[in-house]
Amino acid sequence: MRTALVFAVSAALVAGTAVGLAPAAHATATTDAAGAAESGIRFVDISGDGGTVLKANVVTPAGADGSARYPVIVLPTSWAMPQIEYLVQARKLADAGYVVVSYNSRGFWQSGGEIETAGPKDVADASKVIDWALANTPADPAKVGMAGVSYGAGISLLASAHDKRIKAVAALSGWADLIDSIYSGRTQHLQAAALLGGAGYLTGRPGPELQRILGDFLSSDLSKEEEMIAWGKKRSAVTYLDRINANGTAVMLGNAWGDTIFPPNQYASFYEKLKGPKRLEFRPGDHATAEGTGLLGLPNDTWTNAHRWFDRHLKGADNGIDREQPVQLKSRSTGGYEGYPDWKSVGAGQKRIALDDTEHVWANVDSGANGGVVLLSNLLDQFLQTPPVASIPLLPRAFAGVWQSERYDSVQRVRGTAKLHTTVTATKESGTLVAYLYDVGPLGLGKLVSNAPYTFHGKTPGTPFSVDLELFSTSYDVPAGHRLALVVDTVDPLYIEHNPTGAQLTFSSPSADPSYVSIPLREE
Template identity: 25%
Template sequence: MRVRAGFCVAAVLAAGLVATPATAAAATEPQYDFAGAIRETVWVDIGRDGDGDGVTDRVAADIVRPAEPAASGGKVPVIMDASPYYSSVGRGNETEFKTYDDQGRPVGFPLYYDNYFVPRGYAVVLVDLAGTNRSTGCVDVGGKSDVTSAKTVIDWLNGRATAYSAKSGGSAVSADWSTGNVGMIGKSYDGTIANGVAATGVDGLKTIVPISAISSWYDYYRSDGATFGFDPDGLAQTVENRNGGQDCSAQNKKLADGATQNGDYGPLWAERDYAAQAKNVHASVFVSHGVNDLNVKTINFGQWWDGLAAAGVQRKIWLSQTGHVDPFDYRRTEWVDTLHRWFDHYLLDIDNGIEKEPVATVEREPDQWADQPAYPAKDASETTLNLQAGSTPGIGTLGTGAGSGTASFTDRAKTGEDAWAANPSETSADRVLYSTGALSSPVQVSGTSSVTVTATPSTDSARLSAMLVDYGPAKIRNFSAGGEGITTGSDETCWGENATGDDACYKTTSADIADVDYTIVSRGWADLANHQSLSEESPLTPGTPYSMTFRLASTDHVVPAGHRLALVIGGTDIDFITPPANLPKLSLDLAKTSVRIPLAGAVPAGPRADRLPAGPLAHVAGRASGDLR
């Protein structure tokens, strides 16, 4: 790894030379004095009154930009991170917060974006969403207030909105230093807002870099009718700034009322469904996500990616083996270099060829990366695998041959995926398991799978859980540990210039590796009562069969030769979803139950299923999370 430590300014350009396409080559190297950069705050009027105080809300935008172009009337593009976390839970692996001097001027900007990019001719703008940190109004967890908070700042940077020098009153401030070209970036909630703003089609937003980001808030809190047990009003109360005097109780009640506990997809979720609005996106999109992210489940990047493809959006994607982790903390040098070229191309119009490079980069083993020309993989095709009963109850065959037989399990709401997968050759009262034989050649699962289940419940309510499992030894990132696949060290590397109160240096990280006997490739959950519609439950009649298709999480995973691919189906996975009111026994019609997988490679029609290893197996335990950071 090439380690960069404390870049020095090579030269301060003469007055008149600015970071524009005409002098684009200069933007690829540090040329401006970071310590002397302009630091300021403006408050942008977003035209909404979220806290109902009779005054339109203003969001605080903290800005750091090079002084040299400003002195000569030059203009620079903007890298923006809009977040609710700058004074609540912090940003990055080292939990950084914004800081200010005794006059309220911004000093410390979390993360390295300002340290690295301002010397290279960019402005960095960190926006407090309405209702957070120094902004007025109320956060609405991905709704119109959140999205408008960032969109209106882009409008201001393009001369279409008004900003002021103070939180109330003050004088109007123009962004005459901005080219109007904006790139949004951020992890988790921040990247989610980037998705939401891009889905408005706002003019001036040239690119977004969503990291571990949500594309549909429904799929953060719910899954095909099933609920994860946490709700948006709780997140709102975590991040709202109560020191400004605003009363957000009315907004929080709207969140609580709109997020119905029955798991139905309603108007609140439709407003926050950016994937459904992907046709409006004009900006390029560089996605990063961990395939083991159990916080922002990977269905979020998969459906967003597919929607962007349908809209013809230029895209790039990195998929790691980590959980909810920023690529700066698992592949630092390559990430910063790639991000730098991405912003140079889309914000400064530099012809550096990045748009012609491989579309997808996937981590196959810890720190072992492979490029692909496309995601999903070009040779992956939708393959239906069927279930055949075996001689052991609840254990059978997964293959391309016709399905047959029946099986049953009881939802006790006491166990979850690891207990279900750990003894694959044994009957379990809680789940059923169907497996290929040992594969003669590797197969690649690349894209978003789905399961169709025909089940007869013994009660009037039922949940379903399903997962794809790769049985065989592997080294993987230990995504269930505290670092979600990384270990943080004590040494530091520096990524840009330092200034008083604004450090560019960050602790190094390394892969946290675990040896396992099986890998859960993809997961999904559903409420059988939503078999007809996600928008409205249908009553279940005990003893009546119901068919339902639900999604498994998006991924890209190679099952090596000699391993087995299995489908596991159970009731309530207690590690993730809430149980039904009346726990049922569920009987499956295997002839009408199948899994549809985007698969590259061949799976036999009907291998023997009794070759699975006996006894408990080692695995990294998964975990759900309601902590969106």
């Protein structure tokens, strides 16, 4: 019943998003006597893998008559979005001299087939669309790129591993590791999975495999865990990293700090392993909100840089993007950009907060500390700088462990990934904990800096075990006079928890293995 309700709510939310985007992206194609679209936009059917019909639109540069060849960009649609999603950006790219083919991913809206969740058929579809573009448009076979938001980003990365013709990719708000995205810390990301599942049922036709995997995921059937992980690995670009590196694909990755569907850590890890031309951009916001205004035709840094990326790696334009620091971060606090030579340089300067006090926490009760609501909370943080808050002094200590730093005399810049190391003793063999890092002001009000869940199974009750947990990466400034607080509880609406009734968790700090939270701090 809980799952069905979340499906219904999440589906309505995504439906509203799709309807909201559609008016800004609508286009009409007029046709002259010869049958050519004067506006350069055509709506076509493309035969995908196995003959499945993919609904698509094609935008060509003005005046293209077949005598010249142009670089081509292929854009698979986002999860649950209609084929007009990218028309605004497609027109901008066409005006800059690109052929652009956008298509509705199989199983969604009017495209045929069933939802494969970036499976082998989706990857094969991408190659079929490239085949069609090279045969039916003035596209240059030596200058092929792919891009997309969310689902389109995931498919683009996977396709680049399997199709050597793809020279450049811009993967925005996507995933490189599907399991590390919605099952990080071995914990089901409930709201994220329900949102995707509900939207899939509302706007498409989930195949039997997806239905089974999603059902097992939400029902916490541990006997199906290995199957689920294998399913996710097949759909993760990191599995095919060697192929992408061998192809030398130029990869641009963009994401939001607060992405509650595809958190930033897995993108950062993937970025570090890429060997070809690469760029990583993180900005404030939640899933796809960093690119959303660009889909509506408004100024947007993410799309501007994606265009520059293709200009450099498909056209050979000397626009300077390859001379900039390849890691570009926009702070949640100041809105300014910072450049770094690589991801490991972002988190340099780790400082530890000792977690000396032993804390006993009863499970199954939400202490009031939580990560917010999928899509909504971090969207508010993006535009209003209002992250989820909690009154740290009022958190019930029976249900939450709390440790605090000293007050800082100067601004402390959190950049990168905070890491928790602690020792846990549980009264039951299974359990879930959620760690939160808060910026605490003089009155005790804590603003959420980061969080992450952790679930364990098969532990011996009463026997201590160590926990190492990476919190979600971020860029946040702690004002002078404030302190940082680590809070740990056992319930968060974002996640499925595995705490048996009556369970208790004890967090201790043995002298031989002290507990701490390591935070990437830079003093201003």
